[in-house]
Amino acid sequence: MQFFTHYFLHLLFPLFISLVFFRPRWIKAYLILLATMIIDMDHLLASPIFSANRCSIGFHPLHTSYAALVYAAGLLLPKWIRIVAIGLLLHLLTDLIDCLWMYQSCRECIANQQVAQLLDWFSW
Numbered sequence: 001m002q003f004f005t006h007y008f009l010h011l012l013f014p015l016f017i018s019l020v021f022f023r024p025r026w027i028k029a030y031l032i033l034l035a036t037m038i039i040d041m042d043h044l045l046a047s048p049i050f051s052a053n054r055c056s057i058g059f060h061p062l063h064t065s066y067a068a069l070v071y072a073a074g075l076l077l078p079k080w081i082r083i084v085a086i087g088l089l090l091h092l093l094t095d096l097i098d099c100l101w102m103y104q105s106c107r108e109c110i111a112n113q114q115v116a117q118l119l120d121w122f123s124w
């Protein structure tokens, strides 16, 4: 279920957003939304690059709350930048949902990470 939700939000939900909100140029909007996944390149700065129980939110530079503020400011800018901002914020939301799932199954795994307090606030 976590895998399905993750890829649905990364690949199919942007298609839905493109078709509903950017109908005349939905293909261009969809490609821009997909291109925002490039922020995952910041994972290459981490060592190790992949760690199964690491939450990317609050860890990687383009996945921090400061970055989210910059992306949110992009919502106020002209249309194509707004589409990029929507894609970046959706990406962070998708990763946050992933972290929440991770946190539910192994709280100790994330307990020492910066995002733990935020996940505590969201978790049930």
Ligand SMILES: [Zn+2]
Pocket (backbone or CB within 6 Å): 039, 040, 056, 063, 091, 095
């Ligand atoms: Zn990510």
